[in-house]
Amino acid sequence: MRKILLLIAALVLLIAGTTWLVTGANRGWTKTSVEVKTLDEVTGIEGITYQKKFLPGVDFLGAAVVGAGVLAGASFLFRKQNKK
Amino acid sequence: MKLTHLIPLLGLATAAYAAPQTFDFKDPKGVNNAIFKLDAPLESINGSASSITGTVVFDPENPGATKGKIIVASESLTVPNPMQKEHLHSDKWLDVTKYPEITFETKSFANVKTVGNTTTADVTGAFVLHGVTNEITAPVKLTYLKDKLSARVPNMNGDLLVIRANFTINREDFNIAKGQFEDKVSPTIDLSLSIAGASAK
Numbered sequence: 001m002r003k004i005l006l007l008i009a010a011l012v013l014l015i016a017g018t019t020w021l022v023t024g025a026n027r028g029w030t031k032t033s034v035e036v037k038t039l040d041e042v043t044g045i046e047g048i049t050y051q052k053k054f055l056p057g058v059d060f061l062g063a064a065v066v067g068a069g070v071l072a073g074a075s076f077l078f079r080k081q082n083k084k
Numbered sequence: 085m086k087l088t089h090l091i092p093l094l095g096l097a098t099a100a101y102a103a104p105q106t107f108d109f110k111d112p113k114g115v116n117n118a119i120f121k122l123d124a125p126l127e128s129i130n131g132s133a134s135s136i137t138g139t140v141v142f143d144p145e146n147p148g149a150t151k152g153k154i155i156v157a158s159e160s161l162t163v164p165n166p167m168q169k170e171h172l173h174s175d176k177w178l179d180v181t182k183y184p185e186i187t188f189e190t191k192s193f194a195n196v197k198t199v200g201n202t203t204t205a206d207v208t209g210a211f212v213l214h215g216v217t218n219e220i221t222a223p224v225k226l227t228y229l230k231d232k233l234s235a236r237v238p239n240m241n242g243d244l245l246v247i248r249a250n251f252t253i254n255r256e257d258f259n260i261a262k263g264q265f266e267d268k269v270s271p272t273i274d275l276s277l278s279i280a281g282a283s284a285k
Contacts, residue, residue, distance in 0.1 A: 028128070028165075029165045029167075029168065030165060031164035031165055032164070032165070032166050033162075033164050034164060035132075035164065038115065040113060040115045040236070040280070042229070042232055042235045042236040042244065042280075043115070043227075043229070043236070043244060043246045043280040044246070045115045045116065045117070045246065045278045045279070045280055046115075046117075046278065047113070047114060047115030047116075047117060048117050048119070048132045048134065049114070049134075050162060050164070055164075057165075
């Protein structure tokens with residue numbers, strides 16, 4: 001059980017880190033929408049619309065670290081299996 | 085026909101040409117926007133507002149006499165983070181339920197300079213935010229696009245007026261979380277307005 005929890009903790013960190021890097025390493029807060037700019041050629045005004053898109057931020061990474069920490073901590077509640 | 089008979093006719097024609105026009109800023113294309121930026125030491129918040137209405141009376145022959153009111157629906161203020169947006173709309177910040185509109189009504193224009201179809205000026209007016217009214221002066225650029233409405237909205241003839249303004253306000257002047265969270269939410273707010281209004285013929 002101890003090893004399984006440590007393995008899950010490592011996986012949580014790895015998946016969260018990879019997701020954060022792959023989606024552009026956003027160093028701000030997590031976004032659920034992103035700005036899309038469109039140019040109105042007649043007036044020259046740049047219109048702004050929002051498109052739904054999940055962009056994990058540092059809070060997402062933090063939550064993953066905390067989650068992995070809790071799992072790793074919980075693993076210490078289980079005894080090491082003694083090899084005889 | 086004597087020349088003296090032509091003079092009143094010419095006068096009428098000139099008056100008709102120079103008559104002030106009313107521009108409606110309810111944008112059918114949805115590109116009108118106001119951008120806000122708050123750059124605090126610990127956090128930068130960028131967002132925009134899209135629901136903009138209002139009317140402006142503009143005379144191409146006398147841009148300094150421009151008058152009008154622009155209204156932004158507070159609820160249309162958007163930031164990409166959903167929790168930040170919730171906080172922004174809450175009663176601790178903008179309280180959009182109690183104060184559904186942010187408005188600016190012109191009072192006077194100064195330093196008016198017109199080159200071609202573009203006028204720059206310093207506009208003074210009443211800015212209402214969070215239920216507090218303050219008089220502010222901001223540089224503004226007005227671009228008059230004669231007969232360009234049909235290029236933007238098919239089957240409609242008329243003129244366009246593009247207004248651009250960049251200015252800074254202090255949230256404390258509008259009683260928004262006065263003296264609180266200044267490390268995360270900047271007391272100064274940079275605003276950038278880009279809107280186009282139409283005057284149909």
